[in-house]
Amino acid sequence: MTAFLGAGALALTACGSGGESPGAASAEPTETADAAQTADAEASGSLTVWADANRAEVLADVATDFEADTGIAVEIVQQDFEEIRDQFVSQVPTGEGPDIAVGAHDWLGVLVDNGVVAPVELGDAAEDFEQIAVDAWTYEGQTYGLPYSIENIALLRNTELAPEAPADFEEMIEMGEEAGTEYPFLVGLDPNESDPYHLYPFQTSFGAPVFGTADDGSYDSTELAMGDAGGEDFAAWLAEQGEAGVLNLNIDGDLAQESFNDGSAPFFLTGPWNVTAAQEAGIDVAVDPIPAAGDQPAQPFAGVQGFFLSSQSENVLAASNFLVNYVGTAEVQTALYETGGRAPALSESFEEALGEDEIVAGFGEVGAEAVPMPAIPEMGAVWDDWGASQAAIIKGDGDPVELWQKMSEDIAAAID
Incomplete structure (x- = not known):
């Protein structure tokens, strides 16, 4: 498998860690000259890779193999994951950035708009990855990274308190009440901001995705789809769950985790980051699909991590x-999965991980049917009003449909 970048990417001004001349790479030599040029390019220069601590060790081994095969040295520079995006945006234009950096797919809107990343043509290799992983790293029709992991939430179940998975939200609450625990169901929320990320699968089950989609499947920022009738139905449902106490804004993520781990609820909507603590508390955990509250599938957001290329790499x-x-x-990909505990993006490793680990399998199966977190810049205008309005509706601070309609109008105005 060989990746080729578009001629425009190859012709960009170079400033990275040394290598072939971009002007020469974008020329159209004969087959023989092209082969020689490619061989020369692959046998000289060096690469710099930014990675966080969890990925750096695995990549160091890869770098050793790569240098042995090609003669090109690869320097792995450890960075704080939370700072990589902003540092990349600020340093690449100055010539100080790396050739490659690890990151999350929902950074793409910022990275592409700032002109700091180059598209990657995966070619036939794209078929080797889970579809959602490739979709997540595709922005405005072009793929901008090599994905390696998929992360999403799912339903954790205490099998002692609930031996079977619920078919839908209503059945989950009934099972929770029959278990006789303090809470039938837990999800961490915030008194002022709710948590649109965790509640999103219930929203999608009412047919209310945050944005509509274009013909190619990409998000369409001109269509705030959650402002439609499905969103209003979801708002009415939120009010009902708030009034019933099923959704409790006073139970934050920490309290939800603590309560599930002490056996105070049979169900907990969360991500893989909370599984280990539950197991250490003696909970026999199963991972189930998220039960739908509406008449459509409950689809959470998926976050796909991967590696992207600098537009200024030489x-x-x-x-x-x-x-x-x-x-x-x-x-x-398997080594990265073993380090991070998230389902691999490469299908071969994905299937292997699912066969070896029931927890990873549970999250992986939910993630395969999830939807990518929107990477478009307009998403930044959504979160605040979305969360505040959800909190107001759950608290009963007004008519739920009117509050939802105002939220939609405010978000649309902010995007415009």
């Missing part, structure tokens, strides 16, 4: 080779 061919033919292999 060694684009080598960087592409490093990503697609090394990081994109089953051996490396």
Whole structure:
């Protein structure tokens, strides 16, 4: 598998860690000259990769193999994951950024708008990855990264208190009440901001995605789909759950985790980050699909992590080779999964992980049917009003449909 970038990406001004001349790479030599040029490019220069502590160790081994095979040294520079995006945006234009960096797919709107990333043509290799992983890293019709993991929430179940998975939300609450625990169901919320991320699968089950989609499946920022009738139905449901005490804004993420771990509820809507603590507390945990509250599937957001290329890299061919033919292999994708505990993006490693670990399998199966977190910049205008309005509706601070309609109008105005 070999990745080729578009001619426009290859012609960008270079400033990275050394390698082939971008002008030469974008020329159209003969087959023989092209082969020689590619060989020269892959046998010289160096690469710099930014990675967080969890990924750096695995990548160091990959770098060793890559240098042995190609003669190109790869420097792994450890960075705080939370700072990578902003540092990348600020440093790449100055010539100080890396060739490759680890990141999350929902950074793409910012990265592309700032002109700091180059598209990657995966070619036939795209078929080797889970579809949602490729979709997540596709922005405005182009793929901008090599994905390696998929992360999403699902329903944790205490099997002692609830031996079977519920078919829908109503049945889950009935099972929770029959268990005789303090809470039938737990999800961490916030008194002022609710938690649109965790409640999103219930919203989608009412046919109210945050944005509509274009013909190619990408998000359409001109269509705030959750402002439609499905969103109003969801708002009415939120008010009902708030009045019944099923959704409790005074139970934050920490209290929800603590309560589930001490056996105070049979069900907990959360991510893989809370599984280990539950197991250490002696809970026999199962991971189930999220039960729908409406008449459509409950689809959570999926976050897909991967590696993207700098638009200013001088060694684009080598960087592409490093990503697609090394990081994109089953051996490396599995090693990254074993380090991070998230379902792999590569299908071969994904299937292997699902067969070995029931917890990963549960989250992976839910994630395969999830929807990518919107990467478009307009998403930044959504969260605040969305969360505040949800909280007001749950608290009963007005007519739920009117509050939802005002939220939709305010978000649409902010986007415009």
